[in-house]
Amino acid sequence: MSTPEEKYSPPRKRLFISLMGLTCLILVGLIFMAWWVPNRGLANIHPDLPHIVGIIMAVLSGLAILGTGLLVLTTALGKDIFFTRFMRLVVIKFLLPVIESVGRMMGLDKDAIRQSFIAMNNSLVISQRQKISPDRVLVLLPHCIQLFDCEIKVTGDINKCVLCGRCDIKGLVEISRKYNIDISVATGGTLARKVIVEKRPKLVLAVACERDLTSGIKDCYPLPVIGILNDRPFGPCFNTTVDVRKIDEALSQILLVEEPELSKS
Numbered sequence: 001m002s003t004p005e006e007k008y009s010p011p012r013k014r015l016f017i018s019l020m021g022l023t024c025l026i027l028v029g030l031i032f033m034a035w036w037v038p039n040r041g042l043a044n045i046h047p048d049l050p051h052i053v054g055i056i057m058a059v060l061s062g063l064a065i066l067g068t069g070l071l072v073l074t075t076a077l078g079k080d081i082f083f084t085r086f087m088r089l090v091v092i093k094f095l096l097p098v099i100e101s102v103g104r105m106m107g108l109d110k111d112a113i114r115q116s117f118i119a120m121n122n123s124l125v126i127s128q129r130q131k132i133s134p135d136r137v138l139v140l141l142p143h144c145i146q147l148f149d150c151e152i153k154v155t156g157d158i159n160k161c162v163l164c165g166r167c168d169i170k171g172l173v174e175i176s177r178k179y180n181i182d183i184s185v186a187t188g189g190t191l192a193r194k195v196i197v198e199k200r201p202k203l204v205l206a207v208a209c210e211r212d213l214t215s216g217i218k219d220c221y222p223l224p225v226i227g228i229l230n231d232r233p234f235g236p237c238f239n240t241t242v243d244v245r246k247i248d249e250a251l252s253q254i255l256l257v258e259e260p261e262l263s264k265s
């Protein structure tokens, strides 16, 4: 049976978990070598020193294995077991750059690793099972979600949309009304940061491409961000689309709303 977050986070996180396991093995190997190589030299300083350093290295290896196991369990069960917030810090700030390097060495696609990271991040955010009031959640959209030929510019106010249905803005306006939630369209990273500073949300649900979501999640930490990937049927940054149901499902799980009213429009 799938965990709730998997409804909008397909099992792409497996790649990140596999790379994380590999990174953990490399790390443990390096720790072992760091103990083993100078081992004989250490004995010359003091006969007990190799054992003491060996114990320290074993503890470090144990922590690396324990941390990896805890991350895998948290994402597999979708539950906040221990230190989920701290693990998000480790994944975002430390593991991601290492895993990107390992993936690059293995010739893996950069976007596949980023997708996996985003899915993993979403799992960790959802596993905290926070319930947040609608006025503290911000949905951020890229401007390319709007139809290029539309004469109405919804940047600044999504409610200017007249709901013609030629692009996904219609569905997103309906979601905004259904949950009484703030949805902003940002024309770039700088504007997105400005909107976040102004609105001071407790959680951001962002729609973007792999690259922008990954950098956004990193930049926003410790603010939790749920990332939803857009689709680019016409290439990047032009008439992109998003599966509105994924946003609806994500919001229904994080919002402190008993029974959301359906939009009548």
Ligand code: SF4
Binding pocket: 146, 147, 150, 151, 152, 154, 161, 162, 163, 164, 165, 166, 167, 168, 169, 170
């Ligand atoms: S749904 Fe129609 S009116 Fe609204 S932004 Fe898209 S094209 Fe414009």
